[in-house]
Amino acid sequence: GDSVTQTEGPVTLSEGTSLTVNCSYETKQYPTLFWYVQYPGEGPQLLFKVPKANEKGSNRGFEATYNKEATSFHLQKASVQESDSAVYYCALSDLSAGNKLTFGIGTRVLVRP
Amino acid sequence: GALVYQYPRRTICKSGTSMRMECQAVGFQATSVAWYRQSPQKTFELIALSTVNSAIKYEQNFTQEKFPISHPNLSFSSMTVLNAYLEDRGLYLCGARDWGANTGQLYFGEGSKLTVL
Numbered sequence: 001g002d003s004v005t006q007t008e009g010p011v012t013l014s015e016g017t018s019l020t021v022n023c024s025y026e027t028k029q030y031p032t033l034f035w036y037v038q039y040p041g042e043g044p045q046l047l048f049k050v051p052k053a054n055e056k057g058s059n060r061g062f063e064a065t066y067n068k069e070a071t072s073f074h075l076q077k078a079s080v081q082e083s084d085s086a087v088y089y090c091a092l093s094d095l096s097a098g099n100k101l102t103f104g105i106g107t108r109v110l111v112r113p
Numbered sequence: 114g115a116l117v118y119q120y121p122r123r124t125i126c127k128s129g130t131s132m133r134m135e136c137q138a139v140g141f142q143a144t145s146v147a148w149y150r151q152s153p154q155k156t157f158e159l160i161a162l163s164t165v166n167s168a169i170k171y172e173q174n175f176t177q178e179k180f181p182i183s184h185p186n187l188s189f190s191s192m193t194v195l196n197a198y199l200e201d202r203g204l205y206l207c208g209a210r211d212w213g214a215n216t217g218q219l220y221f222g223e224g225s226k227l228t229v230l
Contacts, residue, residue, distance in 0.1 A: 034218065043119075043206055043221035089157070093218070101147065101208065101219055103157040 002027045004104035006090045012110045015082055021075040021107045023064070023090035031092040033057075033066050033073045038087045038106070047075075047088070085111045115141040117209050119222030126197055127230055133193040134225040136207030142187040143209035147219055148180070151204040160205075163190060194227060202229045 006023045013019060025031065032051040036044040048057035053068035062077045073090060090104040116139040124132050136146060148160040161171040163184040171177060184190040190209075194201050204226050208219030 032218075036221075041223070043117075043223040045221070046218060049218055100159065100162060102159075105156055
């Protein structure tokens with residue numbers, strides 16, 4: 001079945017530094033890839049999605065490139081802020097599996113001022 | 114914009130009792146609703162995927178007898194946790210999919226947190 005593996009957290013860093021959260025996936029088909037973000041006490045929110053290979057998604061300074069050859073979708077941000085502290089989930093959706101959304105385990109990111 | 118509301122936000126129930134949670138989609142037609150449980154270990158487990166006018170598909174380890182789901186129209190779904198025990202605690206999330214969208218994006222509610230005493 002489909003699976004998503006991502007950086008094990010927590011990831012702790014200082015404001016203004018760069019962030020990378022690794023994500024790799026396994027699927028037999030051609031999925032759409034997602035990054036969701038979850039703040040304490042809230043449900044997950046879509047950060048961005050990329051439906052096609054070799055394309056990049058971005059939002060709020062975060063970006064990730066759908067790398068089909070490497071089966072990766074790493075999340076990056078050049079300069080984080082304290083408000084970026086949250087749990088980030090990489091996910092994939094596979095049409096052949098009825099559009100089931102499969103999540104990674106999540107990476108907690110803590111940004112210190 | 115698309116919004117999903119879940120209620121109740123929090124419930125505390127005694128072991129062996131049941132809890133019903135509801136999910137309301139606003140601003141779009143929710144043809145599919147996925148119910149997830151986020152356990153204390155923070156993993157998303159898919160319980161079932163419900164599509165209007167189709168059979169509800171439960172994932173392994175989850176059954177209709179334990180988690181009956183109703184999805185009567187394009188804006189509402191409910192799920193009940195029957196005979197809840199300690200292992201059922203967690204945050205139950207409803208994710209609704211927009212009509213015609215084929216990328217699998219789900220709009221999530223804020224969840225219904227279940228505590229079992």
